[in-house]
Structures are given as C-alpha cells and as structure tokens.
Amino acid sequence: MTGLRQILRRTRALFQAGKLERDMAEEMRLHIEHLTRENAANGMSPDEARFAAQLQFGGTDQIKEQCRDGMGWRVIEKTFRDLRIGARALRKSPAFTLVAVLTLALCVGANAAIFSVIYALLLKPLPFPAPSKIVEIYNIFPKAGLPKEPCSIIQYLEYKNQTASYDAVGLWGSSIITVGDEGSADRITEAYCTAEMFDILGMKPVIGRFFTLEDNRPGEDKEIVLTQSFWESHFAEDPSVTSKTLRVDGETYRIIGVAPRAIEAFDARAKFIKPIAWTQHSVSQYARFALNTPLYARLKAGHSASSALSEAAAVERRYYEVAPENMKAFLDNAGHGMAVVPIQAERMRPVTPPLLLLQGAAVFVLLVGCVNIANLLLARTNSRQHEISIRSALGASRGTIVFHFMTEYLLLILLGIGLGIGIALGCLPVANHFIVKALPNALPVALDAGALMIATGLLVLIGLAVGLLPVLNILRTKLTGGLPVNSRGASGGPSVRLFSSVLVTGQIAAALVLLSGAGLLARSFAKAISVDPGFESANVLAANIAVPGIYRQEERGAAFHERLLGAISEIPGVESAALATSVPFRGLDNSNPFTIKDRTLPPGSPQAVAQFIGVSMEYFRTLHIQLLEGRYFDQSDITAGRNAHVVDERFARKYFPGRSAVGGRFSYDRPPGAPQEKDSDVPIIVGVVRWVPHNGVEDRSNNPFIYYPIDKKTQEGLSILVRSPRKPSDLVPAFREKIRIVDRSIPLLDISTLQDAVDGSYENRKAIMVVLGGFAALALFLSAIGIYGVLAYDVSLRTREIGIRGAIGASRPQIIGLIMRQAAWKIAVGSLLGLASAVMLSRYIADLLYELSPTDPLAYASVSILLVAVALLASYLPARRAAGIDPIRALRTE
C-alpha cells in the first residue's frame, strides 16, 4: 500500500513540479535569512553575516538536487526527459522512424489479427459451464467416403439408455423454415432438440421456461423457446411474450420462454428452438441409420471423450451382433465407426489448419521484421558512437546511456505496436466475412481485450529483446576510450557485422519458407479453378424458393413444378429454366448407399455411395451439361412409367468399367426386411453426363452424382435455374413478379448468378492464398530492405577501403563484384536453409493443397528464383554505389 501511495504522491508532485521547486527555494532562502540574522545578532556586519550564512548553508543547488533525488520523482522526470529526447531523435530521422514503425506495425497487425481470430475461435472457452465436457457423437463411414454423418433417433435412445459416460445425451438439429403468414412470410433458421440439450449446455431461461422431455412427443411438441436476439428483433423484448404464439410453416406454436444469449454461441443461426417429436416409424428397427440429427452429450466427471468412444464402440458392437446379414455387410463395407469429440475442437476443425498455418506464417513475418528492426537499431546505435562518447565524456553513466537508448526504442516499439493493433482492428471485419462462410454456426469474432493483452505483452517483450541487442552492444564497447578521431572507425566491429550477416541470412531463409507456402497455394489455386465445372456458368441466374406445404403432397408436386417453370419461361429473354434440389457449387448433402443390380461387388469392397440430386427435365439443357452417352430423361419416361435416372461419368467409370452404363439398373439400399420395390420402380440409367462438382471442386469424398426426376419427390427447398442473356439486374424484377403470380406466399431467396456461386466456392481458398501471399510479399520486401540495409551500411563503413582499392586501380566491375560476392554468400546460404526448412514444413500445408504435392518442384523453383532475383537486385544498389565512390574524395573525407 505504501508503494501505491508513494507512486500517487510522486505523480501528484510531478504535476506540481513548479510549485514544489518554488517552495524548496523559498524554504532555503528563509533558512539562510535566519542564519544571517543569527550571525548579525552575534555582532557581524550585514555583509559578513550573509556571507557566513551562505557558507554555512552550503551549495543550495546541490542540496536541492539531493532533495529532488530524495523525493524519488527523479526517475519519472528522467523517463519523461528521455522520452522527449527520444521523440526528438526519432523526429530528426524520419526515414528511419517511418521504416521501423511501419515494419513493426505490419508485422504486429498481421499477428494480432490472426491471433485474435485464433483466440476467439480455438482458445476462448465456449460460454457454457465446463464446456470441455460437451461432446458431439457422430457416425463415420471412411470406406464410403463419408467422414461425418449425424445420428438417428434410435442411436439417441441407445446412447441415452445404454451408456454410463454421460450426464445427459440430446439431439440438436436445425433447418430453414418459413415463419409468419402469407404476405409477411420470412425464412429463418429454427433449431429442434430434445429437452436434455438445455442441461447439456447448462442454460437457464431468461424468462418463461424450457420444454421438458414430456414435450418431445407428437402432439405435445407445439411449443417453442425463442432466442434472445429473435425476442429482441421480433418481439421488442416483450416480457409477456410467453402468452403469445408464432406461426411456423403454417402451424401455430405457443411461445413458452426465451433462451439466454449463450445459446447463440452454440448455434448462431437459430432464431427459436422447438422440441423434436418422433413417431413410431422413426424408431422402427429400419431407421437406425436414418442419420439426420446431430447428437450431443455432457461427459460425467471423470469420463473422457476417449473412454466414451470405447463405450460407443461397444454400443455399436451390440447392435452389430444382432443385425441382419446384409446390414452387417453394409457396415463392414462402409467401415462404420463412431467418433466422440469435444464440441469446440469439432466445430473448429474446418478452420483450424488454415488458421494455424496463417499464424505460423505471421510469426515468420514477425521474425523477418524483427531482423530488420534489430539491424536498423544496430546500425543506428553504432553510427551514434560519437554521441555516446560525448555523453560519457560529459559524465553520463553507462546506465544513463542505456536507459536513454532503451526509452527511445521503447517509444518506437510502442508506436509500431499501437499502429499494428489499429491495422488488426481494421482486418477483423474482413476476417469475419470468411469465418461466417466457413463456420455458419459460429458468432462473429470480436477483438478480445484478453487476447489483445496477451498479444501485446508478447510483442512488447519481443520488441524489448530486439531493442536490447544494440544496447548490449553499447555495454560491451569501451566508453572511456576517448573520442575516436573517426566516428565510424570505432563502430561496426567484426562481431557486430558477423551478427548482422547471420540475421540477414536467417531472414532470407524465413522469407523463402513463406514464399514457398504462397507458391504452393497459388499453384494449387490455379489447379482448382482450372477444373472444368462440366457446365456453362455464364448467363445463368439461380435462386431458392420455399415450397409451401400444400404443394408438397406427392400428386400435386409435378403440377406445381410445371406451373412454376411455365411462368418463368414466359419472361422475355429466358432461353430455358429448370428446377433442382440444389445449385451447383453451393453444395448438397444427400448421400445414399446403393447397389448395382445383377452385378455383385466382390466381398469386402467398399460400400457404393452416391449423392442424389433431383432435377427437372430441362436441367441439363439449361446448364449446358454435356451428354456423353444415352439421353436425358424426358416425357416418354413418364408415359412409360419408367424410373429413369441419369448418372455422371465418374459413376459410369466406377461401376460400369469397360462397358456402357446406359440400361444399367441399381437400387437404393433399403433397410433389411423392408418391402421390396416393384420391378418398374427400380431405377434405370438412361444417360451419362459430364461430372459436375456440385459440392465444389474440393469435395474429397469422390462419390459420384446421380440425377433423379425431381417430380418424383417434392421437397421444401427448391432451386430455380434460369438461362438468359439478359442482365441479371433486368431479369430479377420480372422473376420475382412471376413467382408472386404463381403463389404470393412463396419467398424468393438467395438470388445470384451461377458464376457467383462458382466463384463463392473458391472464396475461402482464395482468401488463404491471398493472405499467405501477402505475408510472403511482405517478407520478401522486408528481406530486400534487410540485405540492402546491411550492405549499404557495410559500404558506408568501408568507404575508405574502397577508395584505396579504387586508387590502386580496382575497376568498377571488380568493386561491384567485391560487394556482390558478400551478398551472394548470404543469399545462397539463406536460400538453401530456407528451401530445406520449407520442404520440412511443407507437410503442414499438405491438407490445404488441391491435387498438388507439397514438394511440387515448380512451386519451389519459381519462388527461389524470385527471391534470389529480388535479393540480388537489392544488393546491386549498394554495390553500384560502392563502385561510384571517388577515391580522392573518399580518402580526403575519411
């Protein structure tokens, strides 16, 4: 406490410095006056008395100085003075200050921005009690190319009743639905869950109540819980909201409570939560692998995800033991297993590798930047040897000098860090744009004070370490050696120059590592975007609609589709229009196992799985998807009652190798024991088309696509594709009008061109490439400055030597060669080190590459050439300056 009061007192004293000084002077004047009076009383003459008093009192200035020291605010005063002097020194060399501050700001900005994102997404615990205990349980079918499939109602019941690892097990899913009534309809995301989810997440309602397990039953499920933001945005935080109702998908739900904001950290899109109710059908034995709802659980104290996983394996084994033979075969062939993973790690899996890669890259940029700062400071301190000598000659102690320099560097570092954090703040909205795309369920990242403090603390430490280097150098040099005749002669001792060379070599190596990463990403991006999409994306407009429930009955679907397409085709300038269950490159999630008829795969071969897309007859013609064999399905199939399907070339190659797939038949895998389909219902392949990457080119499952006639099964969400040479902006109003005429309750959503959908699928890959490319460019630029700076400084130190060489007949090329040889060594060693490190580190980038080996020679070769060329150019400039040194002048001035 005394310490704190003392600081307060000192700070106050600092602001009253003038008054304090006056008081001190006055007090001492009065003291001397008193002594004078006493002396006069003892019989001295007034002059004598005053003189004696002053003699007796001593030197007032020294005493004052000691008093100031005693008050302890000397330290603060000195700091302020040094800061002032430092600021002045920095202002006096604006080029140095600008380069140093900007270098620091860019390096700090990059690191602070990425660290903020990493902290918010990966490190900061989710806002639930004991969040590490919350796990997601899901199915994996690695042999069928399905890395993650949610669970079924049956699995939920089994895990709930047959396990001992969890306090609670619950289902939580979400879908997009229509709320409100005709005319004011709105499409929003709803979540549906079982009541245990509120316990798993450890939530208490803000108002009202949550539903209970009693409500997870048909008939009891017309109750909903609002999220806090939906309550705010749609109900103006009305406290009596629990007596209201909400129309969802044409049905009336009672609002029973409001969930706290923390639930939005679990599912950022959900606006309200309703109970899942299931019928007897969903729990029939055939429905065990109707996998459509994510399953979560809270681990009991003392249980870990890995022990829960072995228990899950036991649950599955129990099922397997009693499963029918064909189900056993399916599970074997698909390599079925379970996964139990803490939710934070699971949710962040898609962004973790790129984020860690970018953070690693940012650290490399920081290293490269720090080398420049260290070299700049070394050179600056050395060139101020003269100043140091004068200061020390005037009586400054070693500590004072070090303190003085450190204050100056600290000022520089703080300026850089401050500016860098500003840059990071500016980058966050951009980062959020991409995070929302990659993680639709996560809340946007905000700058976190904690994260910022950690980052700033680390950076200041690094900065101080860098600033300390040249200062330590001061400590080593002899201060008392007198003023050197030649201010430069004393500086840049061999060890300092060696140290600078090592730094620059390391810098080149680090830059090459970054460049290699950027090169690999650029090559792989070029490969990804050059993949033939299999259709013509130009001049196609895509939109989604929600199909009202009344059109979703089997017999009315086809007529509705016809009416819709008819209306759109009437728009002038529309060449053709089609319906589909999804828009290419926007992704679809409808994987199903199937079996080729009359051709049994050898036992143990992987389960056949394909992704199914419902399309209208005009689909292929609208998108210009090339027909390779057979025909598209058409009216004749309907008249003949054929279940005609179209498959893509990958399907044909994989399942009909060496023969035609046209005429081939396959069946959807049905649950064992389910009634067999009629022979006329068995799908028949009528055509083979080009492969279209519906999930974007990076879909790694490699499962083929099967197109079925959309009229066979209507669904709630439908995509409309329109080909027209008219400008989209002209087309959209007419489009909207036509849909309104068909049914004014249908909302038209997500209108975009197909080209946008294609480009959008590359956006995150592009962002990673651009950021890493930016880092690499920055590192390249900094290294160029680095090698330029070191050589230029070297040349300035050796002016005299070069002058002598010139005087005794060294030619221009010889002098250029002399300097360039030095540079070449550093560049060669740095590049080799960099290449070796890059190859060693390349496995960390392998996951982010598209069809490219992480040791792709072309990528490494091109970036190495780029680096060497830039580094040589940067070293040529000082070499040319060296060659231009006039021997006479060099010898005279030095």
Next chain:
Amino acid sequence: MANVDILQGTLDMLILRVLDRGEMHGWGIAERIAQLSAKDLLVGEGSLYPSLYRMQDKGWIESEWGQSDNNRRAKYYRLTKAGRNQLEAESENWARLVSAVAKVMASA
C-alpha cells in the same frame, strides 16, 4: 568540537524524534538536535533537507507553510501516523543496537 558523524537512517530517526514533540521548521529541527546533544551532533543543512524531502516522499512527515514565533514565514514539518510508527520501530531497533554494541564493547 566533538562532532560525530551520523548515518542517514540515524538522522531520520533523530528528526522524527524531534518532530514527535510537535511541528517544527527546518532550521528549528537542526538547532533542536544540536541543543539536545549539547552540540555533539551538528546536522548540516546539506543532509537535513534531503532527509526531510525523502521522509515526505515516504509519507512519514508532511509539511505546511506557517508563521514562526517571531512572526516570520516558515515551512513546518509534522509527523504523520506512518511516521510515528516508523519512529517507534526505529527507537526499539536503536535501543537493541545500542545495548548489543555496548555489551560487545564492554566484554571484548
């Protein structure tokens, strides 16, 4: 004049002791110490003022401008609570030190 050197800490203690009797100005403190020690201890102004300022900084004493007996302006110093505690602690220390040193000097 048998002038004895005093250590800084001892001087602080003496000043605190003098101020314990009541507030006093700088030269008054010096005179008082000289008077009480029968002029064996002469506190130079060169050590008096730094000591006063240091103790103000530590919060043991505080100061205020006032009028002296003969109606002259002077800066008066006064003990604070912390200063009184400090004086107590130092007196005790001092007594122990003196008796210990005396024992050693007597017996050795």
